[in-house]
Amino acid sequence: MNPDTLALASVVAPLVGFFLGLVVFRKHHAVAMGVVLMSGAVSLVSTALLLFGGPAEPHVVGARWFTIGDVAIDFGLLLDGRTRIMGAVVALITMCIQVYSLGYMKHDPGRGRFFAFLALFEWAMLTFVFAANLLQTFIFWELVGLASFFLIGFWYQKPSAVAAAKKAFLMTRIGDVGLFVGLIFLFQSTGTLDIQSIGAIFDPEGLPPAIAPDRIEWIAALLFIGVIGKSAQFPLHTWLPDAMEGPTPVSALLHSATMVAAGVFLVARFHGLFLDAPTTAQIMLAVATFTALLASTMAMVAKDMKRVLAFSSISQLGFMLIGLAAGSLFAGFFHLTTHAFFKALLFLCAGAYIHHYGTNDMIAMGRAGARSMRITTIGLVVGGAALAGIPPLAGFFSKEQILGALHGPGATVFKVAALAAAFLTAYYSFRMIFLLTRPNDASAAEPDEPAYAQHAGDSGHGSDDHGDAEPWVFRFPILLLVVGSVGAGFLGDRIGALLGIEHIHHPTFVEMAPAIAVALAGVVLAWLEFGRSGARQAGFVSRMPALRTFFERRWYIDEIYERVFVRAAVAIAKLCYGTERDGFDAGADMVADGTARVGATVARGHNGRLQWYVGGAIVVTAALAFYLGRLS
């Protein structure tokens, strides 16, 4: 089929699904769900056909939307390697999650609305990925945020869910301010909105751009602020763990291939620009490395399965940005792709457990017999091992590329830090696997999480469905993603070819050794502490209670924000309101009262007594006479 038609079909279908699901079939859940599923299938088929049979050269499907003055605004879908891969991944993961939600949200009274918002989300994300100009990028970036607001806050009667949705929207919006200003500057500097033209200006193999270097640095830094917000990097990462308040399919969607991936995709999209901004790239490298480590430490002490996965998302996004910042488009993009599979897989497994056992606590689920859910447990082990970077699963190859990209002077410290983060990743992944599959009595020794770290779980949404723990709508997506998590690692060459990278460095065994070593070391440590029979099932951090508390409280970052920024905002708001009430309002009232009082005073003279009037007339006449006399 014609690629133009396919591209249009892939983005229009979800919009139609959203509209029909939310507005037309508002009261017919089954119809709404069916329509959305069909729209998802159309997108999946279209993007798959585009991936395998798309145009060889970059190609824009587009039309003039309108013009503002002499600036033409087009609505276009850019088909190149990056968008074709990402589009297909987004559509595939979304489809898996939609099928899965058939079971997960089966008894939810708002399931029609839920599916409609899934479709809205898919529309926004796909159109963002395919965007052919800056304005479209920004618009759909914002709409992705909006759709995630509705999805995270889907159980709107739960105050924690509403708070999480607000937090996600606000934190990402702080980043959006940077992105917005950055895009305006980018437009002013290049004079074009067209992404292909901008790509050509910053082509690493072309001429250096005719823009002052420090201006490029500014633009890149501002765009990166947007990425920090969306891709949950330090210091704007705090919204992501809270976003677990949404239904688990939402977590699977938002934290694997979409939403958080948008930030990484933006860096990949404008990779040439970031290469021309070495200082910003260095800052990005530092931020991403720090974030990868930071989030790993949080993941190794959490007991809530979704939280572990949330922290690992933050950490893995850091890895992707490390790859991109180190100059390797391929490494970052490859990890973005593989991560989408195994992270979605892990979340779906988490959802299956949570749905069946009604708790998020890994220890409780393990002791309740989690491993009896065969398919889910297979998914857990494969996904966890892929996350840990065990060869030959998907995560291993892409992480290896990222570590390989860190070479040259000054990179050693980052490489060491990244290896440490990889070690912790393997450790917490297998801690999760062992806690779920090899429960023993000692697990009680792991102290209960204090109240501040606990979280209500997906309770109260009709998880009374204890019939079939693994209905086919769970098994099918899980198995599909298992295949993806095993196989995606071998697609490196094809992905590289689609990205236009001719020569991909295949690391030798010696080069791979450190990564394999740290991953295995992490697994072994996890085995000793959690896996082997008779293990204490308490992590090494538990021996340092202060440190464990520090990690559990997420380095106190949320508290600091609460104390500093939230309080500052409230204080400013109070100040403004005080000014309004006691300054402007009171001032206006005072002027009015003063006028009235002057009037009252003057009125007192008009008391109807003739002697007053005559007296007044005499005084005035005398004064006038005196004045006139002085004049002459």
Add this chain to the structure above:
Amino acid sequence: MSDFPILTATLLCPAIAVFLTLLIPGRHEKAIKSVNALAGLAAVVLAMIAWAAYDRAVGGFQMMEDVAWLPALGIRYTVAIDGVTVVLNMLNAIVFFTGVLSMWKLEKRVKEYFAFMSTLVFGVFGVFFSLDAFAFFFFYEVAVLPMYPLIAVWGSTRKEYSAMKLTLFLMAGSALLFPGLIALFVASGGETWNILEMARSGAFSRDFQIFVYPFLYVGFGVLAGMFPFHGWSPTGHVAAPTAVSMLHAGVLMKLGAFGILRIAIECLPEGAAYWAPTFAVLATCGIVYGAFVAMRQTDFKYVIGFSSVSHMGIVLLGLNTLTVAGTDGAVFQMFAHGIMTALFFSAVGFLYDQTHDRDIRNFGGLVSQAPVAVSMFIVAGLCGMGVPGFASFWAELLVFVAAVREYPLLGILAIAGLVFTAAYMLRVLGTAIYGPVNPKWNHLKDVDAWSVTPRAILVAVLVLFGFFPNLILDMIRSAAGGM
């Protein structure tokens, strides 16, 4: 068609409505409401015809009618529209029509209410059409004065105080305005009040312009909710009945901004250039300040009232960039904000009619009690946050792009205001619309097919121009040729 006096016809819609309303005995309430609704519908139709008939290729002022009014004083009835007023004319007609529909349940002194309301609308149309500065001022006062009885009689929450405050503030603004206009008239030779002729006369020296401009800017600015003279506006919004809030925030505040654009900047360009940085700072203060004050409010209407201060700040910032893009954005924002606040107040009015409560803390989970009615509020809230897909996104985009270019620091501050806006909007949504359900309001009735009409029209307009902003931008832009 070209000979049909379409502007006078539009003006006559509310005028005839006032006339008939006064003739019909007060007990025929349905008839009175129907007459006014029909006048509103006729105004919408005429606004559409004017929109279609306006020749964008030619631009400038069209459909001119010119009759001597007070020849001895050089005062004429000169009406015409350009791209800007085509848009604002549409805004006024839509808000008028939907406002009447939103007051369909009114029971108290129906006759007097609609007489005053249509008088107000009449004045607004007159301001938009007039090219004669005196007639402009005349209609301006006609539009402002009915606010006093409308709030004092039909309002709520400290209504006498609010009505008095509003009237005094606006009169104070007029007190600045009138000397400014007389100065223009005298300095331009005392022959004509025609704005375009005065502007073209070249009679205004630079010193004169710098001296007179603040009179006109501040005088009009008071009505536009200009920081720091905005105090009357939120109190007035809160006290006014639903349709008056809609007209007040939706249209009336735009008269101020429109006056700045049409008279102050047009006639005194050098004065505008001299003062623009100062007033841009004040506008940005308004954007940020309004958002922060809104964060502390607990009354639905106060939140919206202060959001208007913030959003009108965007209009004023756009005007003060003195660029084509900024002005386009400002006019677009006048339109978008007008429709958006009309929707806000209409939705809150719907709620208040049933509950007689407006404290957001007394509500919760409204979306499950009245899903359709509340969805309208959510749409207005998203529009207020500048979410793409709704009209105000484009307006704000244009203003911000122009502002970042002209005043980088102010532009970035104004964009940061988006975060604060989101903070107070989400606070309202999170507290009253979402969250645990307050069973006290379980009896709440959702909109029926009839009462959904005005709100649905407003939503449709916001979405239409959100997806096809060029419909409006091309129209506004064509005015640039004439100015």
